[in-house]
Amino acid sequence: MITTNTLQLAGFRQQYQNELAKDLAQDRFGLGIAARLSDASNQLPHTISERLRAARMQAVGKRKTASVRTASSVVASGSAAAITLGDAPGDEKFNLWNAIASALPLIALIAGLVGINYIQNDNRARELAEVDSALLTDDLPPTAYTDPGFLQFLKAKRDLAQ
Numbered sequence: 001m002i003t004t005n006t007l008q009l010a011g012f013r014q015q016y017q018n019e020l021a022k023d024l025a026q027d028r029f030g031l032g033i034a035a036r037l038s039d040a041s042n043q044l045p046h047t048i049s050e051r052l053r054a055a056r057m058q059a060v061g062k063r064k065t066a067s068v069r070t071a072s073s074v075v076a077s078g079s080a081a082a083i084t085l086g087d088a089p090g091d092e093k094f095n096l097w098n099a100i101a102s103a104l105p106l107i108a109l110i111a112g113l114v115g116i117n118y119i120q121n122d123n124r125a126r127e128l129a130e131v132d133s134a135l136l137t138d139d140l141p142p143t144a145y146t147d148p149g150f151l152q153f154l155k156a157k158r159d160l161a162q
Contacts, residue, residue, distance in 0.1 A: 037052065044052070135142055144150050
């Protein structure tokens with residue numbers, strides 16, 4: 001069964017092969033032109049050959065280099081691993097997007113903890129309010145709840161109910 005990942009991998013492979021073939025064709029064309037210019041340069045005057053040599057040096061200096069992105073590091077922890085992308089292992093560029101991406105999980109964690117704290121405090125206040133309202137609306141006086149014998153009475157009543 002062909003999966004989406006297999007199709008994507010085949011597409012990337014085909015794209016890479018097309019780019020490689022295009023680069024090879026450009027290199028062959030450039031080498032052919034350079035060979036013909038070199039053959040004809042023996043018949044040119046010295047001033048023109050020097051200008052051509054300078055132009056060749058400029059063209060070689062401006063030659064388009066292939067941009068390759070490598071993994072700057074592989075971090076392994078137990079049975080899990082993560083690949084981080086960067087420019088080069090020694091060249092760390094810390095731009096605005098890296099700062100935002102680094103701070104975003106911390107902000108989410110802090111917001112989650114604040115939310116949990118708020119919910120816990122709200123639940124605790126509701127529980128206390130329920131107990132207070134039960135005490136105030138009950139027929140028994142509040143001093144009955146502090147009596148140790150009353151606690152035994154409640155336990156015995158609960159055991160009988162079960």
